[in-house]
Amino acid sequence: MSILRVLFQTVGLALAQIRVNKFRAILTALGIILGVSSVTAVIAALTGMKESVLSEVESFGARKMWLWGEVPRDKRGIIAWEDVRINEEEADAIRAHAPSIDCLTLITNSSANVQFGMVERTAVPITAIEPAWHEIENRYVIMGRPLTLADGEFERQVCLINEKAIDDLKMDRDPVGDAIFVGGRRFQIVGVLETVSVSAMFGGGETQIEVYVPYQTMEKIEQFSFPYMMAQIVSPEKADEARAEIRFALRNLRGLGPDDQDTFGMQILQTEIDRFNAMTGAITAVAGGVVSISLLVGGIGIMNIMLVSVSERTREIGLRKAVGARPAVILMQFLTEAIVLCMAGGLIGILVGQIMTLGIQRIPNAGLDEAVIPPWAIGLAFAFSAFVGVVFGMFPAIKASRMDPIVALRKD
Amino acid sequence: MTITIRQLHKVYRIGDERVHALRGVDIEIKKNEFVAIMGASGSGKSTLMNILGCLDKPTRGAYTLNGKPTHKMGAAELAAVRxxxxxxxxxxxxxxxxxxxxxxVMLPLIYSKKGWLGARRRAKKALERVGLGDRMGHRPSQMSGGQRQRVAVARALVNEPSILLADEPTGNLDSTTSEEILRLFKALHDDGQTIVIVTHEEDIAGHSERIIRLRDGRVISDLPTHQDPVHREWVQKAAATLHTMAAQTRSVESSQTAGAGA
Structure with a gap:
């Protein structure tokens, strides 16, 4: 109760003192204002950058991973690339022994000429997939039916096309059941996929014709393909487990000894996201730390002016002591004044930082539209301002509290 | 007994030199006394006043205020006593x-443990008591010297202290205003207030009922005002001066009247 009362009074006194010396207070707090506003603006810009990159990356799906055969560095020229290819047997083994994997598909990419009637398009990407592809890529047919296990099993010459192909090859609005020639072979269209533009970050924004065929059908036709695997992890947290399970299954299957290196490579999106997060976190910390130095400079300004204030108000301090202010109360009064000054500076700094953030959002083509001061940064800036007030207000406050009232009252 | 001082010594150290400001002072002041402490500069009266006001601590000896041994207290306790x-x-x-x-006037109440509630009301009451009921919202710069000193007296009274300690309270005031402040002190004393005035002016001390004289850190006399030989001598001299002045004024006036008549 008593502490609350004293706090209430000292804050009131501090505010009154600041009001009396408005201009000086503003000049004094300028260091803090600039420090806090630059720290918050920098953090806002970094947050915006991180958000835009992450949302880009996460549009792929954070649960995705890729697996491919790879000749280890020290085995080049010893093992042929054909021997490290991922095959169907291995895919089945992973399906059976990797519980952290939700589903997976083998994929081969190639390109071929595609012909419908008299219209021909060259170098159209042909992707060979298994049915799980639909779920992993989150792309489903809008007409007809998806590819099925049976299509692969019987190596049917069926395909999916995207809407773009309908336009480019001048097909009917509903081409399901029609046939196209892919690399000279006749494929029946069973379904149509929505056209998806390639993500802007990877030089995209453009769309193109896409043709999808059953994996096994492609395997039969194309002997020298280099398949890879795309899989979906049960949840992003299971990334490390999925990696371990796949390694265990594949190394067993390939008979690799304890000293042999992996003959395959893996990439897990979540791991990349984590690494990116760690990196931006570090950059934020470093940038924040560097800019925080300006807060310390602001703190020195506060100390300077508080020392002036203590010296100017020597008689007042003497009087307050004479009428019964304990040293601790005087200490608290001056400390509170410094803290209130710093926190007011911090508050204004955050407002200025917010204005700067609005400006940052409007920088064209910077990808910083999502720049925002995160709540933790506001809390931290405020706490740091208060901390600066305590640290740099302490010395002048101690000086005031230790004054001898007799000497203080005698001062001119 | 409000104030009991026994064998009080105060030694300052200024550089390598030791200044013996008080050399065994014994004083007792009862409740509702009006005491003047007098002495030339260097007599130790300021030191005594600082110790009486608990702004300073004796090097040796005992100072008991209202039964409380202040010479044993720390800085925070002394602040509470002040x-x-x-x-x-x-x-x-x-x-x-x-x-x-x-x-x-509210200032002392801010630092008082229980005085905070109703502080404004008490401050107003104190201001009314010194006759400044109509100047509550004025700032010092808007008031005359006498009014300022009245505010200071109100501030001194607001916490109902055991002693009112005044250090040359009229030193910065003209004689009319001084008279006004001293009348205020007299009225407070009549209400039962214990007052200690430190001064070097005999006419100020004349308002008290007891004069304690210091010289070289020792009490050289402690007598009721009307028995104090130095004060009596001063009063007689002052009366004589007044008498002479009155005579001169009369003669000047009569000569002027004569001149006007001629």
């Missing part, structure tokens, strides 16, 4: 320039 038991009136008023009269 707040509760002592009302200071300074020569140069020592008002906060940016605070109003009421705010200035």
């Amino acid at each position: 707040n509760k038991e002592i009302g200071f009136v300074f020569q140069s008023f020592e008002l906060l320039p940016r605070a109003t009269a009421v705010q200035n």
Whole structure:
């Protein structure tokens, strides 16, 4: 109760003192204002950058991973690339022994000429997939039916096309059941996929014709393909487990000894996201730390002016002591004044930082539209301002509290 | 007994030199006394006043205020005693320039443990008591010297202290205003207030009922005012001067009248 009362009074006194010396207070707090506003603006810009990159990356799906055969560095020229290819047997083994994997598909990419009637398009990407592809890529047919296990099993010459192909090859609005020639072979269209533009970050924004065929059908036709695997992890947290399970299954299957290196490579999106997060976190910390130095400079300004204030108000301090202010109360009064000054500076700094953030959002083509001061940064800036007030207000406050009232009252 | 001082010594150290400001002072002051402490500069009266006001601690000896041994107290305890038991009136008023009269008077209550509630009401009452009921919201710069000192007296009284300690309270005032402040002191004394005035002026001391004289850190006399030989001598001299002046004034006046008549 008593502490609350004293706090209430000292804050009131501090505010009154600041009001009396408005201009000086503003000049004094300028260091803090600039420090806090630059720290918050920098953090806002970094947050915006991180958000835009992450949302880009996460549009792929954070649960995705890729697996491919790879000749280890020290085995080049010893093992042929054909021997490290991922095959169907291995895919089945992973399906059976990797519980952290939700589903997976083998994929081969190639390109071929595609012909419908008299219209021909060259170098159209042909992707060979298994049915799980639909779920992993989150792309489903809008007409007809998806590819099925049976299509692969019987190596049917069926395909999916995207809407773009309908336009480019001048097909009917509903081409399901029609046939196209892919690399000279006749494929029946069973379904149509929505056209998806390639993500802007990877030089995209453009769309193109896409043709999808059953994996096994492609395997039969194309002997020298280099398949890879795309899989979906049960949840992003299971990334490390999925990696371990796949390694265990594949190394067993390939008979690799304890000293042999992996003959395959893996990439897990979540791991990349984590690494990116760690990196931006570090950059934020470093940038924040560097800019925080300006807060310390602001703190020195506060100390300077508080020392002036203590010296100017020597008689007042003497009087307050004479009428019964304990040293601790005087200490608290001056400390509170410094803290209130710093926190007011911090508050204004955050407002200025917010204005700067609005400006940052409007920088064209910077990808910083999502720049925002995160709540933790506001809390931290405020706490740091208060901390600066305590640290740099302490010395002048101690000086005031230790004054001898007799000497203080005698001062001119 | 409000104040009991026994064998009080105070030694200052200024550089390598030791200054013996008080050399065994014994004083007792009862409740409702009006005492003047007098002495030339260097007599130790300022030191004594600082110790009486608990602003300073004796090097040796005992000072008991209302039964409390202040010479055994620490800085925080002394601050509490100053707040509760002592009302200071300074020569140069020592008002906060940016605070109003009421705010200035409230100051001791801010630092008092239980005095916070109703502080404004009590401050107003104290201001009314010194006759400044109509100047509550004025700042020191808007008031005359006498009014300022009245505010200071109100501030000293607001916590109902055991002693009112005034250090040359009229030193910065003209004689008419001084008279006014001293009448206020007299009225407070009549209400039962214990008052200790430190002064070097005999006419100020004349308002008290007891004079304690110091020289070289020792009490050289402690007598009721009307028995104090130095004071009596001063009164006689002053009366004689007044008499002479009156005579001169009369003669000047009569000569002027004569001149006018001619």
